[in-house]
Amino acid sequence: MSARLILVTVLAVAIAAPLAAQQVQLSPPEVENARNSFIGQTNTAGVLVRSGPGDNYYPTMRLDKGAELTVVGIRFDWLKIVPPEGTMCYVSKLFVDRYGDGSAGRINADDVNIRVGSSIVNQKTAVVGKLSAGQDVKILGEEDEYFRIVPPANTYVYVNRKFVDPVRALGPVAVSEPRGRTRAPQDQGGQTAGPASTQPVQPPSTQEAAVAEAEAKLEQLLQSEKALATSAWEQVPVEQLLADYKALADGGLLPAAKQAIVADRLAKLPALLERKQRSQASEKASRDAADKLKTLAAEGDELSERLKDGPKTYVAIGELQVSTVQLGGGQLFRLVDPESKRTVCYLRGDPQKMGATGRLVAVNGSQSTDRRLGDRMKLVDATEVVEVDRTQLYEKVVAEMMPVSLRRTEAQVSTENR
Template identity: 30%
Template sequence: MMLLTSICLMAGLAIAQESPITIPIPTPGADTSITGATYPYIAEITGNDVYVRSGPGTQHYPCGKCNTGDKVKVVGEQLGWSRIVPPAGSFSWVSMRYLCMDLKDRTQATVTGDRVRVYAGSESVEPLHSQIEQIRLTRGDRIKLLGQEKDDYCKIEPPAGAYLWVSTKFTRPTTGSGLSSPIPVITDANSAAPDANKPAVVVTPPAPSTETKQLEAYKLLEARIDAEKAKPVEQQNYASIKKGLTAIANDKDAGRAATRAGFALEQIERFELAVRAAKELGQQTEELTEILDRIDSAKTARLETVKDMSRFAAIGYFEKSNIYGPESSMKQYRIVDETGKTVCYAMAVDAAAGRDLSALLKKKVGLVGKITASSTTGGALIKFTDIEEINP
């Protein structure tokens, strides 16, 4: 129902050319083929499951049923068919593009075009194929909405002047119906031959209009759009669909089909934008994955070249220390940090005690040994058995 609000903007458009079937309507009150009948009058239905049809004949689609005892208002007769006011439950269709919904009462709408066609509604016939025209509405007419929208049509209560048809042989006038003499009840379909002096009225359904054909073509394309949308984004391709929609949108006789095709093309533009964005994102993801792989490879290679530092008791810059005795007999050292602050003291033992360590002085080294407490300094003393230079 919310679609009607935006449709008001299209009120100035001319009514699309369609090919409805128009049923000739006798003037109310005039004499008809039933002797003595003056219209309108009330009739009673005399059978069950009697079809109410969109036109005077079985070739017209049904719009409902009546049963024995139902009352109908008859306003005319044609070739054994009674034209009646639509009974309760009947409905009609009208194009939504010519309606403006009443914002205060959403069951009401105003007609925004001139000579807007109203079609007989049927539960068994799609609005698109409901081509029996009942009446034409004028700009400013008010109609009652029944809440359903389908194929750009809105279901409405049949307006005044819209009629349906029922076989006269299943009707009987009620008492005081306004007839000067009873209407003959036709009990056999072949018992009442038409007047030979009257030309037979034959209603032939017209060939499908360009609009109808293009609407059918649009529905096929719409199904293809849904099929493409169901595919993974990277597999979607709308090129051929766009070509078909463009042809419909450019057809000046396509009416509603052209409007729908235009909307569909706009949707496809958004779909294709999403496809491009997804592809670009995929490419960026692949590039990022490659970069991360290179980083991981470089990190692994770097780690392979870095020595295992966990085996060292201390790491720092190697210097002499005379805190434990005179310089001539000194075998003690200390480890300092980058600022020259002492980290710990060190004493070469075992294999390290006999080595010449002068080449390692002032260099960054790692000591392998045991950490003990120094009784002299109260700090840490490492008795190292091995020393190794560490390249920065």
């Protein structure tokens, strides 16, 4: 062999080696099918389907919100799904013999790579399965050295589980041969003995009974939720539902697909519980407020009866003074204790109606507060201002707000009641 030929061979190997390594990295890992599958539905628009279980695998297509998917396995946060409609796969033309009208082809070699394509990026490097000699494929078109084909059986793609809500459980997932072992079994004479077994894996009988019990419990919980969908809050046992779902999750008996349903309910029920608790707290506050109003109304009625033939009631009594405080450019007055001069309340009204300051007056009007006057200080919009005499207090006039120096002592009350 000449030196030149040896050099060319070495260069070819050096170039091919990293390319081969790159192809291995681009192919998704083997993800086992779950014992049971389920139907999921995308919960947002623009969900990316990827060629492998991770964000580092290229996207193959986008899904609209509400698209239904068949989930057959789970790997961490990624769901293994049957390729949705519109998924494209590719196989090398070298290993396909067309027949009929050209829309079908037959594989002419073993271990032929199935590559998944993309409607988003120009890639078709991820190997998602193998074909054996004699298998048929449906041809959709040609692209470079590949035929574009309908995804064969036992090829899968992936979607992030946070974008999929479980809808309903399906039956057992057929156990397929590992990737690269799709050739049909042969009998001793070398003839094809029939398709590979697709019976679900059967657990031991005791385990099967426990799994069946757990699955029945899950179905019961799901049916209970549906029945309670229109019930009043107090009739929805969210706390018990959470406890039951948690028990199923901790038991670890459910197949992966149904565990995903349990995980979904455990993720969503706490928000429902919070809503229930807020609703109950709001209802209790409303009941308490109604009871308080009834109590106040009863007390008011009792007071009205007691004061029906008694003295006239005013909002406040005190010595009238001009205030140095101004609100909105208007002049304020204040009622003070005749002895301590401490403010009883502030007044707002027509200065002409207020009259001379320094007098003991009784005032009626609506009450309010203003933070600029202090949180506890009342502001009265005076509609009635009358001068009173101290001798009239408690016999002809009383007030809600009285100066300390004008309040009756217990001894005075006792003397007056004799």
